[in-house]
Amino acid sequence: MKETETLDLEYDLICDFIKLRSDLGLTQKEMASKSGVVREMIATIENRKKHPQINTLLKILKPFGYTLKITKIK
Numbered sequence: 148m149k150e151t152e153t154l155d156l157e158y159d160l161i162c163d164f165i166k167l168r169s170d171l172g173l174t175q176k177e178m179a180s181k182s183g184v185v186r187e188m189i190a191t192i193e194n195r196k197k198h199p200q201i202n203t204l205l206k207i208l209k210p211f212g213y214t215l216k217i218t219k220i221k
Contacts, residue, residue: 156220157198164204165193171211182207 168178168189175193179186184207192199192207201215208214 158195161192161195161199164199167208167211167213168193178207178211182210 168175171178173181175189176186179189184203188203189207191197192204204215
């Protein structure tokens, strides 16, 4: 897989993450508080300042009833 393809997939994942927070009607602070991470971590993920760690994403998503899943690329 080319680096650009990997970055595109990561971008899509982050967009989905942002959309989920919006759909849940949560601020970054509220999402952080309910998932036990600092608000800055949510902001870092959403601003793509660092590649998100899988365990961090899972920790954030779990309290809201979500997880990550491997799916076939279209």
